[in-house]
Amino acid sequence: MKFDNIKEIYMARKLSLLAPGWWDFTTLDDELLNDAAKLTSKDMLQLSREGFRIVFYDTLEDFYLAEALEYITAWKQSSTSNFVGICGPIGPTEQLPLVARMVNELQLNLSNAHFWGMDEWYINGKEIDVTHPLSFERADRELCFNRIDKKFRMPDSNLHFPKADISKYISSWESGIRCAVMQGGQGDTKHWAFNDPVKREGKFRNTPPSSEEYRKLSTRIVDLHPITIMQNARTSAGGVVTGVPTQAITVGPVQTWKAEKVSIWHAGTHDNAFGQRLTVLMISKKIADSSVPMSLLADHPNVQFNYWRGGIGVCETVMH
Numbered sequence: 001m002k003f004d005n006i007k008e009i010y011m012a013r014k015l016s017l018l019a020p021g022w023w024d025f026t027t028l029d030d031e032l033l034n035d036a037a038k039l040t041s042k043d044m045l046q047l048s049r050e051g052f053r054i055v056f057y058d059t060l061e062d063f064y065l066a067e068a069l070e071y072i073t074a075w076k077q078s079s080t081s082n083f084v085g086i087c088g089p090i091g092p093t094e095q096l097p098l099v100a101r102m103v104n105e106l107q108l109n110l111s112n113a114h115f116w117g118m119d120e121w122y123i124n125g126k127e128i129d130v131t132h133p134l135s136f137e138r139a140d141r142e143l144c145f146n147r148i149d150k151k152f153r154m155p156d157s158n159l160h161f162p163k164a165d166i167s168k169y170i171s172s173w174e175s176g177i178r179c180a181v182m183q184g185g186q187g188d189t190k191h192w193a194f195n196d197p198v199k200r201e202g203k204f205r206n207t208p209p210s211s212e213e214y215r216k217l218s219t220r221i222v223d224l225h226p227i228t229i230m231q232n233a234r235t236s237a238g239g240v241v242t243g244v245p246t247q248a249i250t251v252g253p254v255q256t257w258k259a260e261k262v263s264i265w266h267a268g269t270h271d272n273a274f275g276q277r278l279t280v281l282m283i284s285k286k287i288a289d290s291s292v293p294m295s296l297l298a299d300h301p302n303v304q305f306n307y308w309r310g311g312i313g314v315c316e317t318v319m320h
Contacts, residue, residue: 013207016200019226023197023208023291025190025278032287036278037315044277044312047284053304054280060094060267063308067183067265068098072106074180075113085114085158087182087251089193090136091235092265093143100147110154114177115140116169116255117161118184118193122221122247126164134236134245137161162249166219173219173255182251182259186271188231190279190292192264194250196225197291211288211296218254223247235270253296261302264294268311276312280305 017026025033041056048054057063071086078084088096103110120136121128130138140161145153160172173179184192191197195217198204208214224246233241256262266276282288282295283303289295297303 021201022199022225023204024225024227025275025292027208027291028289032281033278036281037274039277039281041309041312044280044307047280049284051301051303052283052298055304055306057306057308060308060310063265063267063306064092064094064098066306067092067095067263068102070181070183070263071095071099072102072108075103075108075110077178077180078110078112078114080112083112083114083177084180085116085160085177087116087118087179087255087259088140089118089184089265090139091185091187091270092267093139094267095265096140096143097147100144103148103152108152110148110152110158112158113154114158114160114172115145115154116172116179116182116251117159118182119248119250120162121245122164122249123245127162127249128245134243162219162251164221164249166221166249170219170255173258179255179259181261181263182256183263183265185265185267185269186275186279186294187228188271188275189225189227190271190275190294191225191228192256192262192294192297194222194224194228194248195253195293196222196228197293199223208290211290211299214290214293214296215253215257215299218252219250220252221247221249231270256297257300261304262297262300263304263306264297266305266307266311268308268313273313274315276307277315 014027016022016024045054074084074086117136121134128135160169162169189196229244233239233244237243279294283298286298288298
């Protein structure tokens with residue numbers, strides 16, 4: 001694999017194979033894409049470097065337990081003089097009931113702890129109603145917070161969910177609460193939260209935003225990449241694409257860089273074998289390109305990629 005000069009090989013940009021009006025990973029040079037596909041699980045594990053840790057879990061039980069423990073570890077640091085929170089995803093969600101169970105069993109008082117939701121759907125000029133089956137806030141509450149004994153729950157004012165009026169959510173990040181960790185999954189567009197690649201138009205018609213430009217983006221309302229819409233139809237709506245919103249509210253890179261640690265969880269449920277390889281290679285080699293938004297984490301000082309071994313897969317031809 002030609003890693004030594006790999007930063008230079010992706011400069012000439014192609015049209016997307018998947019959505020020509022957008023940027024995405026298929027606009028990268030084939031040599032980079034091919035090198036990513038060749039990575040074995042052993043290769044991936046060896047891509048750890050200072051500021052970027054790679055952890056493998058042998059079982060799903062251990063995987064989701066470790067993810068849930070990040071909530072507990074963060075919240076245990078919180079006190080009346082040191083408010084600490086975690087920013088968490090919907091996707092994966094399997095860790096959420098485990099979080100509630102551990103809080104109850106440990107009798108962990110969350111009165112000083114905080115939680116930020118990462119994103120939410122946006123329909124008809126406002127955030128999706130919490131009664132909607134697709135609501136991320138609803139999922140967080142039903143799978144985790146409503147399951148915590150009332151004696152231990154954090155006050156509702158300590159739950160920060162993104163709304164159409166983003167000002168209050170942004171202010172919560174500026175209020176002195178320390179975000180110990182931001183968790184996330186990885187989508188097919190190689191996003192975290194709904195930080196998708198942008199449309200190929202205007203000043204970004206021939207080149208995507210630089211990493212510096214993209215990192216200036218704060219919490220905002222976004223148009224979703226067609227790949228993201230398809231993925232969410234597959235994972236959350238039984239394939240009914242017309243049932244998936246085309247816009248969302250997402251936490252931005254500005255808030256992400258306020259998190260002391262970014263922890264990404266790959267169970268093989270969301271992105272595929274190739275995607276899991278591409279981003280670990282790009283972050284390890286510090287190839288930051290906004291057509292692969294996750295790769296921008298190459299510039300964050302503390303990132304951890306977590307993999308379930310059984311979900312890593314292989315980039316080989318398999319007929320179904």
